[in-house]
Structure formats: C-alpha cells, structure tokens
Amino acid sequence: MPRVNIAAEADLIEQLENEAKKRGYTIYSLTNTALKALLKLLKEGEDATTLESLVDYYLISKALDIVPVTTWYLENLTKLAYEKDSKQYETICEEVGQQIGSFLRSKASTLDELFNFYNTIKVILPIRNVVAKNHGDLIEFRITGIGFSTVSTLCAGKIFSKIAEAYDLTVEDVDVIPGGIVIIKAKVSRPS
The missing domain is CATH 3.90.1520.10 (H-NOX domain)
Structure with missing residues (x-):
C-alpha cells in the first residue's frame, strides 16, 4: 500500500514520536489507528472533535x-x-x-x-x-x-x-x- 505525507504541527509529531518510542509503536501504526477511528466517526456523521471528547470521556x-x-x-x-x-x-x-x-x-x-x-x-x-x-x-x-x-x-x-x-x-x-x-x-x- 502506498504511503503519503500528512501535515501536522512539529511539536505534536515530536510528542507522538516520544510516546511511540516509549511504548514500542511506529508512527505509521499510530497514525493509521488514529485516522481509522476518525474516519469511522466522520462516516457516522460526527464532528472531528468528537474523537478528542471520547478520549477525555474514556479517561474520566x-x-x-x-x-x-x-x-x-x-x-x-x-x-x-x-x-x-x-x-x-x-x-x-x-x-x-x-x-x-x-x-x-x-x-x-x-x-x-x-x-x-x-x-x-x-x-x-x-x-x-x-x-x-x-x-x-x-x-x-x-x-x-x-x-x-x-x-x-x-x-x-x-x-x-x-x-x-x-x-x-x-x-x-x-x-x-x-x-x-x-x-x-x-x-x-x-x-x-
């Protein structure tokens, strides 16, 4: 499957790389997981910000x-x-x-x-x-x-x-x- 570049804030990518290294993930696997979850929400008609809300709710x-x-x-x-x-x-x-x-x-x-x-x-x-x-x-x-x-x-x-x-x-x-x-x-x- 071909890969593409995705734009994101440099600080966010740096934090993601640090967390990925700590847990043994690759950036590729983390971005795919996050994008799949976001895509599911969007296909259901939800707003993109719902994903962050769900994470906060999960932590609570x-x-x-x-x-x-x-x-x-x-x-x-x-x-x-x-x-x-x-x-x-x-x-x-x-x-x-x-x-x-x-x-x-x-x-x-x-x-x-x-x-x-x-x-x-x-x-x-x-x-x-x-x-x-x-x-x-x-x-x-x-x-x-x-x-x-x-x-x-x-x-x-x-x-x-x-x-x-x-x-x-x-x-x-x-x-x-x-x-x-x-x-x-x-x-x-x-x-x-």
Whole structure:
C-alpha cells in the first residue's frame, strides 16, 4: 500500500514520536489507528472533535470506574432504590456528587476551567446543556437533559449541588423539574 505525507504541527509529531518510542509503536501504526477511528466517526456523521471528547470521556470513566449502562436501566434502578429507602438514596446521590466534584476540582480548579472542560466533552454526555448566569454574588445554574423521572432528576440535583460545593459555592436552592431539568442557585463564597 502506498504511503503519503500528512501535515501536522512539529511539536505534536515530536510528542507522538516520544510516546511511540516509549511504548514500542511506529508512527505509521499510530497514525493509521488514529485516522481509522476518525474516519469511522466522520462516516457516522460526527464532528472531528468528537474523537478528542471520547478520549477525555474514556479517561474520566477509567478514573471514576464508570460502568456504561442504559438510561432505561438507571431510571428503573433509581425508582426501586428511592422506593426502598428515599433518605439513603439521597445520601448516595450526594456521595456520588462529592466524588465527582472532587475529581473535577482536581482537573479544573476554577468554574471557568470546569466549563471549558465540559465544553470539550459535552458532545458525548447525556447532559444536554449547562448554563450559568451571574446575578451579583448569586450564580444560577440550569442543567438540562439529566434524567426523565422526578426521582432521577432529584438525584441529579443532589449530585450537581455537591459539585457546586466542591467549587466553594454555597447552594441556596435546588429546583428539580421532572423531565431532566435542575436549577441550582448558589452564592459565591468570599474569602475571609
């Protein structure tokens, strides 16, 4: 099969060569693997940036030990858990929020960095949109596309509240709307 030259940033190629040498790969094999993955995405109608988002999501999934399951499964499991013990269910949701908040804070130390990180991976998340509006010392977050039932949306509200707290925000109000909408109002903490 004939070979062709492909243009890329010199610094990127240098880093790729270093990583290839460390792991015993050739540049030829790495570029073919990457190009095949990108071609699959493009043929499915996806944007080229989806590949980078998938890599970031994979790393997050690996770090948090995330197991992919269907929304249907989660909706039914959350309903059963809530019916069994609503208080324990809410506690578990809050603990998940603390875990994710701590992880995110280690990757993005400010809210601006967090939104940049979110924008990188949002194309592959089930969360449809996150909007933040500043009202002086109060920030209002509107998160959409995070569950269908009241119970799963309640859990999402608990999770996002704890993520907000990881960024030193004081959550004042959480409004959970069935259909996957959570509105969180939080105050910006002032350093003492």
